[in-house]
Amino acid sequence: MSMPTMDEAAKVLADPKAYTDEAGLHVVLSQLRANAPVAWVEVADYAPFWAITKHADIMEIERANEVFTNSPRPVLVTREGDEQQAAIGIKTLIHMDDPQHRDFRAIGANWFRPKAMRALKDRADELATQFVDRMAAQGPECDFVQQVAVNYPLYMIMTLLGVPEADFTSLLHWTQELFGNDDEEFQRGTSMAERGLALLEMFQYFTELTAARRANPTEDLASTIANATINGEPLNDIETVSYYAILAAAGHDTSSASISGGMHALLEHPEELARLQQNPSLMPLAVEEMIRWTTPVKEFMRTAQRDYEIRGVRIAAGDSVLLSYVSGNRDDEVFADPFRFDISRDPNKHIAFGYGVHFCLGAALARLEVNSFFSALVPRLESIELAGTPEHIATTFVGGLKHLPIRYRLR
Template identity: 55%
Template structure:
């Protein structure tokens, strides 16, 4: 492919489901056109940023580069804003103020308080694998549910509502995948957001009347500049935590197992030394890069890697490409469960560094710390399938055959 063809991977949901094609395209762009202007019939134009150092430079500078009005490539910057406002759409000074609302819950000390519950859930789902009799779809039976239970328990939502939250999340992030989308209409994503809004509006009203000791109550009763948090912002907070808070972890966990299955030497290495779980989980996040990109918009005329970029133009920060940058990672296309150092940008960087970083790492470590010592054998039982997406995603099917103690 040439560089123009390579750049189209960022506009094609099928590209993220074809890892070989995607990473070959990114490698070509990093070599020949690391800051590349991309035009598409269906999307507003943008600059594709594929090198690690350029992604980091932009991420550090939240004055020159704003998240609004376009946080994802499939958003039209000229369209009305979405019906909810989340942290990823906020810029200074609002972003830091709203981030502080839940920050203590996601700091290492706050996350450590959850370790017992997370370990309990990890054992519950590995026990569930054992009960399934040696064959399952690791995505549908384990990875989609385990982090969902963690994050929705943190919010304090009833377990009866968990299936609904999973379905809505898959519809939101799977809007470009026929197997996951609500329907084929142009309004499908808006319909999903509306259902989220109605659900979490009810949660907000209920927690304001009867607050508890959960994160949902903290958000519902937050004070911003001396006034109660607005309903749009409260619902946006819930939607962000309830969706990105589990779907990205699910993708890393399931994509990580797929990586182990396709790198049997690393699977044997991890089995022989379960102490490598910590570095293995970080490598899974680098390898899968569940968040495929975020967009930034230039607030002034500037340049990146010597390329002039005008005020108002958008850039796409490609995290999967940055995480395979040959100038930063030794043997970047090798899956290495002991990789150290591992300065991946799977959680982003800068002011918008992922709020749930510590929680996601703890969840991955807990599950694999439970699974690896009990796993006597494991192999693919069918062809894995990856989600067609433009924003967030990973495996949607991972059929496996295994023996567990």
Template identity: 45%
Template sequence: MKRVHEIVNPVVMGNEESMYELFAHLRDEEPVAYFDHPDFEPFWVLTRHQDIKHVSQKNDVFINNPRTIIVQRAFEQMLLEQFGTRNGLETLIHMDNPKHRELRGVTREWFKPSPIGRLTPMIESIAKEHVDKMQALGGTCDFVSDISLHYPLRVIMSIIGVEPEEEGMMLKLTQELFGSEDPEQGRGGDLSDRMSVLMDFFAYFKNVVEDRKKNPSDDLASVLANAMVGGKPMEELDQISYFIITATAGHDTTSATIGGGLKALMEFPDQLRKLQEDPSLLKSAAKEMIRWVSPVRHMMRTCTEDVEFHGQKVRSGESLALWYPSANRDARAIANPDSFDVTRDNREQLAFGYGGHMCLGQHLAVLEVECFFRELLPRLESIELAGDPQWVRAVFVGGLKSLPVRYKLN
């Protein structure tokens, strides 16, 4: 029986066990599956590592516009009417060359390893604040809602230049955006509620742009607000879209990785001991956590010519959904993919994407994860689950929303 229709079910995708069971089935039985549903424009589903990597390498054959993530047909129409595109606010993930190359260049220097490395003392300080908070909570907490949601948020807001008192609002908007299908996180059940979340983001960052144009400083907000593209000031819609993707993806995905990473260390206690005995493994452990969680579930590409996968013809103009968590558990490309291994060489993992659209913030994400566990693990004497973990019901970006733990810190 074909099961590809389950790929848009937030209940299936909002549970680690059911999501990976579905991916295993699709990789083996339906590696190139056609999704046709009255609520969505049709698309093809790719779940094997080699296919997803191949598509990601060929940005001229498989383009990001006009569809970048899976949304309902009716919402695509609303975005088209509001913004003039089916993607709505056009961020870096929605763009093709040459525009993508030009706008990516605006912050490329900011996100290179050397400039990111200079942020280490600031990130270490924020990591210590949050491990200290764990200690102050007295040995029990919900690690996600108390710790892992807030630590990367503080980091990226510091980099952008958002005031600490506005972080709660930014967290709520991000959860409403990425968790729109989750009854505990979405703003409401109507598509208009999703649009109102986007418009709230737009209004907030419009004010930030105007402020940094008048009062520039050394933060990333000032870089974006005063950027020149092709010899002209960056267009306002591009600026605000840039802010939104940086502010949301810049913390939510890292939060998911840290929460899922701690859960993995509890499930694989030998790996926890290995890290505590050899902290030099923390960087590779951070990359393994990112593979293990793969918080960005999918992206879409549209074919500019007829192509073929495993004997199945995909025609020009048709769209493909690339499923990164599935690629990162594909034994055809990754040895023992269902084992969490902090010594793994993760050059083949695709959690950051691949090719020209590889995540701009990848070095920052690895550093944040590494710094947090570098602070936590030497102080951690014991840790165990204190309740059942829960996941966000989400098809695009997902991870844990609750991880009750009991622990002892020194």
């Protein structure tokens, strides 16, 4: 039997189920980095694209944001999905390019600066302690993802937005559907119309929230967005709702994936957990390693506005490129022994938050959440082990574990 070509192997990047088998995925990505770091991918139902798997190339393309734009294809979805997004006219930060991107990013930026994070730290620590207490109460076993990791960051981002706690569950379901619509457990249906329902319901919810905050402004991020202006004009409905949606969804799913992925990594590497218990000052480095190891955002897409050459391969104007962050974060040219989980890894030049002008707006919040959570949990752990088989969500965009059964004893 002949070996598949590298272009054939690169099709794995468009297969949601491939991301449920991390070991198998990394074998293919390692081969691509070594043999075809810029590979052409043609898959049924998808517009074709170039797969970019080397850390340096991903950074080069992110830096060249005038050549490689987010619009019109910021994320890998099917042709039908591309058309649906264009028809709805979704306008989140990931769909925009400068100068529009710069103007919209500025609206929420102050809420994620270091000063704001210092103010949020007490809330993050308090919530982390509550969730660890809850683990203690419901022990000795739990599904760490569904009972802990999805809820803690949800409370954080909703607190920031100013959404009432009674609505948290609805927002959780919508985000799980949006990012899990390739996973049979989370998708509402298989048709595009059924899959679009979560988005429509979320839009309806945030449209009503905007109206309420314009009528009665409050001291929260939702009010900042609802009452923002660009060039003297208020944001339209699609723009306000898109802003909430990206914050609520991306600000939640990425952090929950980092926390559950970090927990899994500590379970698989008990010697690293022991090091962290003995030396809590390693926590900031451990957080970065958990985020590198998990890489919740698997990819973003860019579209070339003119011909461009990378590694001797010509990307033609109009061609799409897929930036595989999962691959870049295991590149041995950047990370010594990249398949070793090392809580003291320093430097750690991971690209889990992207790079350049589109560097993740909520990166500081994600780091704060992961740090607060494990700072609350690790000192209280007497014992912890797997109590079943971990399962990953089927996705090509954002995700990580969907189930992590654990058995534990807490002080």
